[in-house]
Amino acid sequence: MVNIAIFVSGSGSNCENIIRYFSNRNDVNIKLVISNRADAYALVRAKNLNVESVVIPKSDFGKQTEVLNLLRNHEINFIVLAGFLLMIPDWLINAYPRRMINLHPALLPKFGGKGMYGHHVHEAVKAAGETETGMTVHWVSNVCDGGEIIEQFRTPLTPNDTPDTIADKEHVLEMEHFPQIIERVLQAEKLI
Template identity: 75%
Template sequence: MNVAIFVSGSGSNCENIIRHFENDPNVNISLVLSNRADAYALTRAKNLEVETAVLPKAIFNEPVILMGLLESYHIDFIVLAGFLLMIPDFLVKAYEGRMINLHPALLPKFGGKGMFGHHVHEAVKAAGETETGMTVHWVSNVCDGGEIIAQFKTALSPDDTPDDIAEKEHQLEMQHFPQVIEQVLKETF
């Protein structure tokens, strides 16, 4: 099956996912798509010999262009790994039950519009949380509102800075995200 990874940033999760599946005969990471031409994730993907594409926001929201691209790569499943654009309704509908997202907090807390990257970890710190974690969920029309697939937690100390919180949460992503994807693919296909 052909999988596309959507990214906007540095791509450490993207690289981790590509490496996880590189010897899997049933899963082909066929495309890494970004809305930003300067996303380092594209360099990581190219270094691992995975095809890449850039679709800025205006083009990303064009059904003929985006769906045409995905069809040209025969994409069966989409993984959002640090992708910062809202997914248009036409794509949510086309890939219902075949598109997942990683969120760097324990949803439903610290989710929704504006809750991405460091904003999440700063909010976790400001709220005095004693734990944080990661959530993998199905993509729906509601920002961070799709059904939760898996969550993993880590304890926080009062001394943790937002950077410390980010690092603890990122370690969970590196450890668990590829395995969750693998499990979802087995259950879906």
């Protein structure tokens, strides 16, 4: 059994999608949702789906012993970042080598790095006149959005697309593919 913690900062649509995808499995357990924001709607989604959630404010996220103890007490052996907007400290990356993945709403290495999250990404894609966008799932490293790419999915764009329609098109990819990518990673890493 693999116990997964999902780290979130916002509305949690991917979080809910992942919880639902694995809800009837006996080899994968979404055991914990962690948010750095107490007002993240993802916490409501987790509660509605009977998944425990914890808020660790940004000011407390650097407390290595407390965070690692929380994860160990819940027997977490894999972490999924699904719209988590804080940099992951090296000590946490080292504690979960090849056990932590991130979803980025663009085709890395383009439109990644500091400040490239949420709507900022889609605005940058539009400003660059890109003809396609997509999603990237990658291993978490100590370089923002710089970890080894696991999988990418693409969708075409038109000159008429706005940042909002770009976001909508990319989000469709996330809903369709992210849980399946997680499952494939767990299989490839022989965790299930």
